[in-house]
Amino acid sequence: MTEYATLTLPDGRATQLPTIVGTEGEQAVDIARLRADTGYITLDDGYMNTGSCQSAITFIDGEAGILRYRGYAVQDIAKHCSFIETAQLLIWGELPNPEQKARFSALLTEKSTLPEDFRRHFAAFPVHAHPMSILSALINALQTYDIPGLVIDDEEEFERVSAALLSKVRTIAAAAYKSSVGEPIMYPRYDLRYVENFLHMMFSKPYRDYEPSAEATAALNLFLLLHADHEQNCSTSTVRMVASGQANMYASVAAGVCALWGKLHGGANQAVMEMLNQLRSSDMTVKDYIAKVKDREAGIRLMGFGHRVYRSFDPRAVLLKEACDGLLNSMQIHDPRLDIARELEAVALSDDYFVSRKLYPNVDFYSGIILTALGIPTEMFTVLFAIGRMPGWIANWKEIYDSSTQKIYRPRQIYTGPAPREWQNRFVRERTTGGFKIPADLLADQPDPAGSETA
Numbered sequence: 001m002t003e004y005a006t007l008t009l010p011d012g013r014a015t016q017l018p019t020i021v022g023t024e025g026e027q028a029v030d031i032a033r034l035r036a037d038t039g040y041i042t043l044d045d046g047y048m049n050t051g052s053c054q055s056a057i058t059f060i061d062g063e064a065g066i067l068r069y070r071g072y073a074v075q076d077i078a079k080h081c082s083f084i085e086t087a088q089l090l091i092w093g094e095l096p097n098p099e100q101k102a103r104f105s106a107l108l109t110e111k112s113t114l115p116e117d118f119r120r121h122f123a124a125f126p127v128h129a130h131p132m133s134i135l136s137a138l139i140n141a142l143q144t145y146d147i148p149g150l151v152i153d154d155e156e157e158f159e160r161v162s163a164a165l166l167s168k169v170r171t172i173a174a175a176a177y178k179s180s181v182g183e184p185i186m187y188p189r190y191d192l193r194y195v196e197n198f199l200h201m202m203f204s205k206p207y208r209d210y211e212p213s214a215e216a217t218a219a220l221n222l223f224l225l226l227h228a229d230h231e232q233n234c235s236t237s238t239v240r241m242v243a244s245g246q247a248n249m250y251a252s253v254a255a256g257v258c259a260l261w262g263k264l265h266g267g268a269n270q271a272v273m274e275m276l277n278q279l280r281s282s283d284m285t286v287k288d289y290i291a292k293v294k295d296r297e298a299g300i301r302l303m304g305f306g307h308r309v310y311r312s313f314d315p316r317a318v319l320l321k322e323a324c325d326g327l328l329n330s331m332q333i334h335d336p337r338l339d340i341a342r343e344l345e346a347v348a349l350s351d352d353y354f355v356s357r358k359l360y361p362n363v364d365f366y367s368g369i370i371l372t373a374l375g376i377p378t379e380m381f382t383v384l385f386a387i388g389r390m391p392g393w394i395a396n397w398k399e400i401y402d403s404s405t406q407k408i409y410r411p412r413q414i415y416t417g418p419a420p421r422e423w424q425n426r427f428v429r430e431r432t433t434g435g436f437k438i439p440a441d442l443l444a445d446q447p448d449p450a451g452s453e454t455a
Contacts, residue, residue, distance in 0.1 A: 174201035229392025304365025
C-alpha cells in the first residue's frame with residue numbers, strides 16, 4: 001500500500017506526494033508530478049538530497065561504512081572475485097558460472113587488440129597530451145569500429161560490445177602512456193589475464209617482457225575491483241544522463257571519462273601524491289603540516305582524508321590499506337613519499353582533531369600510494385580509475401537501455417537572470433527593397449547603399 005507525504009505550499013494548498021522505500025530501507029518522496037500538480041519544483045543544488053533514479057546495481061550506507069555490489073558486501077567480493085568476475089556481476093546482476101566466465105574471458109582476449117589503422121590516432125596527439133584527453137577521444141573513435149551501426153540489437157551483441165570496451169580501454173590507456181614517453185606501443189598478449197596484460201602493455205619493451213609479481217597483480221586487481229562502481233557519483237550520473245538521450249554505450253562512457261577527469265572526482269588520488277611531493281621538497285615536518293591543516297587560517301587541506309558519502313571508515317580504504325602494507329613490504333620499496341604517507345596516516349589517526357571529525361584515510365589516500373609503488377606515473381592515476389569504473393558505467397548504461405519507460409533526463413532550474421526588459425531600438429536604416437532592417441553598428445563605417453533611406 002502506497003503511503004503519502006503532505007506538502008503544504010505558501011498559498012495554503014496541500015498536495016499529496018507518494019513515498020518510496022528501497023530494498024535497504026532508504027526512504028524517498030516521489031516528486032515526479034509536483035510541477036504538473038502545483039507549478040512548483042524542488043531546488044537541490046549539487047543534488048545532495050535528490051535521488052535521480054532507481055537502480056539495482058550498488059548500495060552505499062555512508063554512516064555505517066557499507067558498500068555492496070548487487071547485494072554482495074565488497075569485502076566478500078574482494079576476497080573471492082577477480083576484477084572481471086566483478087564486472088560480470090555488476091553488468092548482468094549475477095556472478096558468472098564457469099561457462100559464462102570462460103566465454104567472457106575469451107571475448108576479452110579476442111577483442112583486446114586495437115585495429116591496426118586505429119593506432120595512427122596516437123600520433124595525432126602532442127606528446128604532452130594528458131592521457132585522459134586521449135582516452136575520452138579514442139573511446140568515441142573506437143565506437144566507429146565496434147558498433148558502426150550505433151544500435152545494439154540483442155544480448156549477444158551487448159556482451160560482445162561490453163567485452164570489447166572493457167578490453168580495449170586498457171589497451172588504449174597503455175598505448176597513450178607509451179606514446180607520451182616515446183616508447184613503442186606494445187601489443188596485448190593472449191596468454192595473460194586482464195591485469196597482467198595491462199601491466200605488460202604498460203611496462204614491457206620490445207627487448208624485455210615485464211613480469212609483475214603476484215603481490216603487484218593482486219594489488220592492482222583489488223584497486224580496479226574497488227573502483228568498479230560507487231552509486232550515483234558525478235561520472236556515473238553523467239553516463240546515465242547521456243544514455244537517457246539514447247546515446248550509444250561508447251559515447252556515454254566517453255562522457256563519463258570527461259566527468260571523472262575533474263580533480264574533485266577522479267583526480268583525488270593524484271592530489272594525494274602532489275601533497276606528498278610538496279612535503280618531500282619542503283623543510284616542513286609531518287607534524288608541522290598537520291598543525292597547519294588544523295589551522296583554518298592557513299588554508300591547507302589534508303588530501304586523501306574524509307569522504308563525501310562515508311561518515312566512518314570507507315570500506316574500500318580498509319581493504320586497500322591492507323593491500324598497500326603487503327605490497328610495500330613485499331617490494332621493499334624505499335620511496336620517501338611513501339614513508340611520509342605512512343607517517344601522515346599514523347599522526348592523523350592518533351589526533352583527536354581528525355578522529356572526532358571522522359576524517360579517516362579514504363580510498364584515494366591508499367590508491368595513490370599503491371599506484372606509485374607499482375610504477376604508475378601520476379598522470380595515469382585517473383586513467384586507472386576510469387578502467388576500474390568501466391563495469392559500473394556499462395551496468396548503468398544497460399539499466400537505461402533496458403528500461404521501457406526511461407525518459408530523457410531534463411532537470412529544471414530556478415532562473416535568477418534579469419526580469420523582462422524593454423527592447424532598445426538599434427535599427428536606424430531600412431532598405432526599401434524587402435523592408436530588411438540592418439543594425440546601426442553594422443553600418444557605422446559604411447555609406448548608405450543605393451536605393452535605401454534612413455528609417
